Amino acid sequence: xxxxxxxxxxxxxxxxxxxxxxxxxxxxxxxxxxxxxxxxxxxxxxxxxxxxxxxxxxxxxxxxxxxxxxxxxxxxxxxxxxxxxxxxxxxxxxxxxxxxxxxxxxxxxxxxxxxxxxxxxxxxxxxxxxxxxxxxxxxxxxxxxxxxxxxxxxxxxxxxxxxxxxxxxxxxxxxxxxxxxxxxxxxxxxxxxxxxxxxxxxxxxxxxxxxxxxxxxxxxxxxxxxxxxxxxxxxxxxxxxxxxxxxxxxxxxxxxxxxxxxxxxxxxxxxxxxxxxxxxxxxxxxxxxxxxxxxxxxxxxxxxxxxxxxxxxxxxxxxxxxxxxxxxxxxxxxxxxxxxxxxxxxxxxxxxxxxxxxxxxxxxxxxxxxxxxxxxxxxxxxxxxxxxxxxxxxxxxxxxxxxxxxxxxxxxxxxxxxxxxxxxxxxxxxxxxxxxxxxxxxxxxxxxxxxxxxxxxxxxxxxxxxxx
Numbered sequence: 016x017x018x019x020x021x022x023x024x025x026x027x028x029x030x031x032x033x034x035x036x037x038x039x040x041x042x043x044x045x046x047x048x049x050x051x052x053x054x055x056x057x058x059x060x061x062x063x064x065x066x067x068x069x070x071x072x073x074x075x076x077x078x079x080x081x082x083x084x085x086x087x088x089x090x091x092x093x094x095x096x097x098x099x100x101x102x103x104x105x106x107x108x109x110x111x112x113x114x115x116x117x118x119x120x121x122x123x124x125x126x127x128x129x130x131x132x133x134x135x136x137x138x139x140x141x142x143x144x145x146x147x148x149x150x151x152x153x154x155x156x157x158x159x160x161x162x163x164x165x166x167x168x169x170x171x172x173x174x175x176x177x178x179x180x181x182x183x184x185x186x187x188x189x190x191x192x193x194x195x196x197x198x199x200x201x202x203x204x205x206x207x208x209x210x211x212x213x214x215x216x217x218x219x220x221x222x223x224x225x226x227x228x229x230x231x232x233x234x235x236x237x238x239x240x241x242x243x244x245x246x247x248x249x250x251x252x253x254x255x256x257x258x259x260x261x262x263x264x265x266x267x268x269x270x271x272x273x274x275x276x277x278x279x280x281x282x283x284x285x286x287x288x289x290x291x292x293x294x295x296x297x298x299x300x301x302x303x304x305x306x307x308x309x310x311x312x313x314x315x316x317x318x319x320x321x322x323x324x325x326x327x328x329x330x331x332x333x334x335x336x337x338x339x340x341x342x343x344x345x346x347x348x349x350x351x352x353x354x355x356x357x358x359x360x361x362x363x364x365x366x367x368x369x370x371x372x373x374x375x376x377x378x379x380x381x382x383x384x385x386x387x388x389x390x391x392x393x394x395x396x397x398x399x400x401x402x403x404x405x406x407x408x409x410x411x412x413x414x415x416x417x418x419x420x421x422x423x424x425x426x427x428x429x430x431x432x433x434x435x436x437x438x439x440x441x442x443x444x445x446x447x448x449x450x451x452x453x454x455x456x457x458x459x460x461x462x463x464x465x466x467x468x469x470x471x472x473x474x475x476x477x478x479x480x481x482x483x
Contacts, residue, residue: 017408017422017423017424017439017441018421018422018423018424018425019276019423019424019425019437019439019446019448020274020276020423020425020426020448021272021274021425021426021427021428021450022079022081022149022152022153022425022426022427022428023146023149023428024274024425025081025083025145025148025149025423025425026145027083027145027148027149027170027177028145028170028172028175028177029141029142029143029144029145029172030141030142030170030171030172030173030176030177031138031139031140031141031142031170031171032138032139032140032141032142032148032151032168032169032170033093033136033137033138033139033168033169033170033171034136034137034139034151034155034166034167034168035096035097035100035134035135035136035137035166035167035168036134036135036137036155036163036166037132037133037134037135037162037163038133038134038135040133041131041132041133041134041163042161042162042163044127044128044131045113045125045127045131045132045162045163046162048113048125048126048127048128048131048162049125049126050123050124050125051112051124051125051126051221052124052225053124053126053221053222053224053225054122054124054224054225054228055114055122055124055224056223056224056227056228056339056340057227057228057231057343057378057380057381058340058342058343058380059114059122059185059224059340060122060380061380062077062078062159062184062185062340063114063116063122063159063160063185064116064120064122064396064397065397066158066159066160067116067160068396068397069269069397069430070160072269072430074269074271074428075153075158075427075429076269076429076430077158077159077183077184077185077429078183078184078426078427078429079153079156079181079182079183079184079426079427079429080181080182080183080184080187080192080424080425080426081152081179081180081181081423081424081425081426081427082179082180082182082192082193082195082196082422082423082424082425083177083178083179083422083423083424083425084177084178084179084196084421084422084423085175085176085177085421085422086175086176086177086178087174087175088174088175088176089171089172089173089174089175089176091169091171091176091178092206092207093136093169095203095206095207096136096167096169096203097134097135097136098206099199099202099203099206100134100167101132101133101134102202103195103198103199103202104132104134105129105132106198106202106214106217107198107217107220107337107338107339108126108219108220108221109186109220109221109338109339109340110165110186110338111126111127111128111129111132111162112124112125112126112127112162112221113125113127113160113161113162113164114159114160114185115160116160124221125162126221127162134167139151142170148170152166152168152179152181153181153427156181156182156183157183158183159183159184159185164182164183164185164186165180165181165182165183165186166180166181166182167179167180167181168181178199180192180195180196180199182195184340185340186338186339186340187338187339187340188325188327188339188340188341188342189325189404189406189424189437190327190329190341190406191337191338191339191340191341192424193408193411194336194337194338195338196422197214197411198214198336198338201213201214202214214336215332215333215336216333216336217333217336217337217338218331218333218334218336218337219337220337220338220339220340220341223328223334223337223339223341227328227378230376231378231381234377234381234385235385236385236387238377240373240374240376240377240382241377241381241382241385243374243377244346244374244377244379244382245382245392247321247346247348248392249391249392250319250321250348251319251321251348253391253392253393254392254393255394255398255400256321256322256323256400256401257400257401257433258401258433258434258451258460258464259310259311259314259315259317259464260314260315260460260461260463260464261456261457261460262432262433262434262451262452262454262456262457262460263452263454263455263456263457263460264432264452264454264457269430270430270431270432270452270453270454271428271429271430271431271452271453272426272427272428272429272430272431272450272451272452272453273431273450273451273452273453273457273458273461274426274448274449274450274451275448275449275451275461275462275465276446276447276448276449277446277447277465277469278444278445278446278447279438279444279445279446279447279468279469279472280444280445280472280476281443281444282442282443282444284445284476285299285440285444285445287476287479288302288445288472288475288476288479289302290479291357291358291361291475291476291478291479292361292365294358295358295359295361295362295365296362296365297361297362297364297365298365299405299407299440300365300368300405301361301362301364301365301368302361302364302475303364303403303405303438304320304322304324304347304364304365304367304368304403305357305360305361305363305364305365305475306468306471306472306475307320307322307364307403307468308320308322308349308351308360308363308364309351309355309357309360309471310464310467310468310471311351312351312352312353312355313467313470313471314463314464314467317351318350318351318352319348319349319350319351320347320348320349320350320351320364320367321346321347321348322346322347322348322401322402322403323344323345323346323347323379323400323401323402323403324344324345324347324368324371324402324403324404324405325342325343325344325345325402325404326342326343326344326345326372326375327341327342328341328342328343328375329341343375343378343379344379344400344402345371345372345374345375345379346367346371346374347364347367347368347371347403348367348371349363349364349366349367350363351363357474357475357478358478361475383398399432399433400433401433401434401435401436402433402435402436403436403437403438404435404436404437404438405438405439405440406437406438406439406440407440408439408440408441408442409440409441409442426450428453431450431451431452431453432452433451433452434449434450434451434457434461434464435449435450435451436448436449437449447465447468449461449464449465
């Protein structure tokens with residue numbers, strides 16, 4: 016299975032803990048790395064500005080991603096892992112960069128020379144407290160303004176070993192977390208088995224950032240994509256999308272994250288759900304957004320659904336092998352009423368999703384940058400919107416190993432101001448996970464939302480035509 020949740024919900028078995036950190040000399044040399052002309056990606060820049068603005072928070076404001084796997088051996092070659100870590104970090108150039116925010120607000124990238132990258136293992140001995148291991152991972156992985164904001168670890172349980180990568184969100188998206196695990200496994204196999212194939216070449220994330228910024232700089236308020244985005248926002252009363260229920264957010268202070276995960280569909284139910292989608296000219300994702308719209312209709316009587324979904328911006332085979340933050344937001348917007356049937360909602364949702372994909376080259380971050388000061392559309396600094404992310408992980412190479420490796424993807428209790436939803440179709444089941452502000456009101460609201468969405472999924476299943 017694949018576990019999703021917060022880091023302090025992770026429960027690794029007791030074992031001998033070894034963690035790989037950047038050496039003190041490596042950190043010192045990295046701090047002197049020269050500025051590099053490649054800008055951060057638009058997503059990275061927004062993230063770094065927000066982290067800088069809230070650097071005074073008394074907790075880690077930024078996101079920390081933890082990827083774990085339990086492998087069926089207790090005799091990992093520590094020297095081989097060290098070599099694999101170096102190969103991995105040099106293979107993906109995002110891990111050789113760090114950023115500063117200058118007094119004028121400009122975000123500047125620094126590039127660490129390959130020869131200055133050195134990670135070394137530190138043996139912490141046997142630890143039998145899972146919570147202590149969780150605290151260790153969070154405490155020892157630096158934040159986004161330090162170069163070495165990623166650590167690696169292995170917990171030897173005897174017959175099995177838990178391996179992990181903890182990395183600030185700055186350097187990875189959801190697919191990047193999967194790619195990191197797959198890369199690491201392949202690199203390790205190539206180290207210990209001479210006949211094993213090394214990973215295919217990976218693209219430069221810095222090249223991607225340069226190209227993304229070049230293209231976005233060509234856009235203006237008169238660009239077709241920008242005009243389409245603005246029309247959608249005006250159709251939403253000049254507002255960015257919001258979660259349909261009250262999250263109990265305060266106007267000052269911070270909210271930490273809370274989490275829910277549930278199983279929406281088992282394997283057979285997933286096939287039946289897809290059957291209904293196909294019968295209405297849609298893919299599985301069309302059914303997902305139809306369910307989201309019908310959920311809002313049920314909860315608040317909404318007659319218009321306007322949601323956001325993140326999609327990967329990788330466009331080449333080499334980028335498909337590259338770890339980085341290759342993501343943009345696209346809209347999914349369509350009308351919904353009490354007369355809209357399930358089938359009609361699924362068809363509308365699919366068309367809206369397909370239309371949204373056409374806006375992928377027009378970054379929503381860039382659109383909001385272009386708004387004049389007197390615009391009726393308001394987006395405060397540090398704006399955030401809810402999102403629904405759908406991934407069919409059955410398309411991933413090696414997905415059949417998910418259960419045997421007992422994999423996990425976890426996040427820290429970072430700052431949380433909106434409800435972020437992941438619907439993942441995995442081998443054997445489809446799950447729903449939500450990260451949201453940890454307030455009493457939000458906990459009740461998210462429970463209501465999940466219950467309603469489950470009832471909509473059940474209604475879609477009930478409408479499935481039985482086949483011989």
